[in-house]
Amino acid sequence: MSTAAETTLSIGQVSALTGLTTHTLRFYEQEGLFVAPVRRNAAGRRVFTTEEVEWLKVCTKLRSSGMPLPEIRRYAGLVLAGPGNEVERFDILRRHEANVQQQVDDLQEALTVIHRKVELYARRLDEGTADQLWTNGPECDPLPDAAE
Amino acid sequence: MSTAAETTLSIGQVSALTGLTTHTLRFYEQEGLFVAPVRRNAAGRRVFTTEEVEWLKVCTKLRSSGMPLPEIRRYAGLVLAGPGNEVERFDILRRHEANVQQQVDDLQEALTVIHRKVELYARRLDEGTADQLWTNGPECDPLPDAAE
DNA sequence: GCTTGACTTCGAGTCGACTCGAACTCATAG
DNA sequence: CTATGAGTTCGAGTCGACTCGAAGTCAAGC
Incomplete structure (x- = not known):
C-alpha cells in the first residue's frame, strides 16, 4: 500500500545524497547499521529507498557526535525488531x-x-x-x- | 636568577599532577611536544618543573579539543626557538x-x-x-x- | 561484439594517539 | 645485601572507522 511511487536508488545515488562513499555504505550494511535488510534487485545490486537515506542522515549525525558503531547497531537492531x-x-x-x-x-x-x-x-x-x-x-x- | 626553590618533579609526580601516564609523558617528549629539552638528573632520569606541568595542562586542553600532535609540536618548536x-x-x-x-x-x-x-x-x-x-x-x- | 563504468565480494592496509611489555638500571629501606 | 619500586629504552600491539585494491559480474551504448 502507501504511495506506489517508491523511488529506488542505487548505491551511487545514495552516496551522492548522503556524502558517504559506496565503500562506507557497504561497510555500514555489513556492520548491521541499517534498520531493515538492504534489498537487492535481480542483478544482485543494492536497492535503497529515500527512507533509508533519511536514516543514514540520522546515522551521520549520531556518528559525527561520537556514537560508536556498536551502539548505532544496537539502536538499529531495536528498530528492526519492531x-x-x-x-x-x-x-x-x-x-x-x-x-x-x-x-x-x-x-x-x-x-x-x-x-x-x-x-x-x-x-x-x-x-x-x-x-x-x-x-x-x-x-x-x-x-x-x-x-x- | 629567580627563586632558588625550583621544585623538581619525577615523571611519576608529573603523571599524578597531569593525569597523563608515564608512558604518555615519554611519548610526548619523543614527539617533541615540550617547550624546552627535558632535563635529566645524575642517574639519567627525567626531571620536571612546575612550569612544565603548566604547559602540559595547556597541551591537554589543546589535545582534548582536537589539535593534532604535529601542530602542538610546531607550536612548541616556536616557543623553543624563542x-x-x-x-x-x-x-x-x-x-x-x-x-x-x-x-x-x-x-x-x-x-x-x-x-x-x-x-x-x-x-x-x-x-x-x-x-x-x-x-x-x-x-x-x-x-x-x-x-x- | 566490445568497451565502459558502476556495481559485486573479500581481505588487507591506514591513521593517530596512545598503550603495553620486556629487559634493564638504580637508590633507598629493612 | 637484597628486595622493592620507580625509573630507563626500545619496539610492537591496539583500537575504531574507515579506505583501498584486486578480481570479477553485468547492462547499456556504440
Missing part, C-alpha cells in the same frame, strides 16, 4: 544526548583557555611587547585554576 | 580557536537532531503511542531539512 522496545531506544538516545552535551561543555572549557591565550597574544602583539611572552612559565598566562 | 615568532604562534592559536568553535557548532547541530528525537520519544511514551513510531520512515520524525 514495536515494543521503545523505552530501550529512548534510553540510548537520552544517554547519547547527555554525552554530546558533555562534549560540548568540555570543548567550551578548552575554548575558554585557548581564547584567553589568543587575547593575550593579540594584546601583546598590539602593544609590541609580545617578545616578553613565555619568559617565565607557559606564556606568562597561568590558568586561573579552572574548576575541574 | 622570541620573534609570536605572530606565527598567534596564528596557530587563532586557527585552532576557530576550529574548536566549528566543532562546537557541529555538535550543537547534532544535539538538536538528537534532542528532537528524545522529545518525540518522551511524548509518545507518555501518550502510550510509542509503538507507532517508525511506521513509515525514520521514526516518523523527518529532519526539517536542516540548513547544511
Whole structure:
C-alpha cells in the first residue's frame, strides 16, 4: 500500500545524497547499521529507498557526535525488531544526548583557555611587547585554576 | 636568577599532577611536544618543573579539543626557538580557536537532531503511542531539512 | 561484439594517539 | 645485601572507522 511511487536508488545515488562513499555504505550494511535488510534487485545490486537515506542522515549525525558503531547497531537492531522496545531506544538516545552535551561543555572549557591565550597574544602583539611572552612559565598566562 | 626553590618533579609526580601516564609523558617528549629539552638528573632520569606541568595542562586542553600532535609540536618548536615568532604562534592559536568553535557548532547541530528525537520519544511514551513510531520512515520524525 | 563504468565480494592496509611489555638500571629501606 | 619500586629504552600491539585494491559480474551504448 502507501504511495506506489517508491523511488529506488542505487548505491551511487545514495552516496551522492548522503556524502558517504559506496565503500562506507557497504561497510555500514555489513556492520548491521541499517534498520531493515538492504534489498537487492535481480542483478544482485543494492536497492535503497529515500527512507533509508533519511536514516543514514540520522546515522551521520549520531556518528559525527561520537556514537560508536556498536551502539548505532544496537539502536538499529531495536528498530528492526519492531514495536515494543521503545523505552530501550529512548534510553540510548537520552544517554547519547547527555554525552554530546558533555562534549560540548568540555570543548567550551578548552575554548575558554585557548581564547584567553589568543587575547593575550593579540594584546601583546598590539602593544609590541609580545617578545616578553613565555619568559617565565607557559606564556606568562597561568590558568586561573579552572574548576575541574 | 629567580627563586632558588625550583621544585623538581619525577615523571611519576608529573603523571599524578597531569593525569597523563608515564608512558604518555615519554611519548610526548619523543614527539617533541615540550617547550624546552627535558632535563635529566645524575642517574639519567627525567626531571620536571612546575612550569612544565603548566604547559602540559595547556597541551591537554589543546589535545582534548582536537589539535593534532604535529601542530602542538610546531607550536612548541616556536616557543623553543624563542622570541620573534609570536605572530606565527598567534596564528596557530587563532586557527585552532576557530576550529574548536566549528566543532562546537557541529555538535550543537547534532544535539538538536538528537534532542528532537528524545522529545518525540518522551511524548509518545507518555501518550502510550510509542509503538507507532517508525511506521513509515525514520521514526516518523523527518529532519526539517536542516540548513547544511 | 566490445568497451565502459558502476556495481559485486573479500581481505588487507591506514591513521593517530596512545598503550603495553620486556629487559634493564638504580637508590633507598629493612 | 637484597628486595622493592620507580625509573630507563626500545619496539610492537591496539583500537575504531574507515579506505583501498584486486578480481570479477553485468547492462547499456556504440
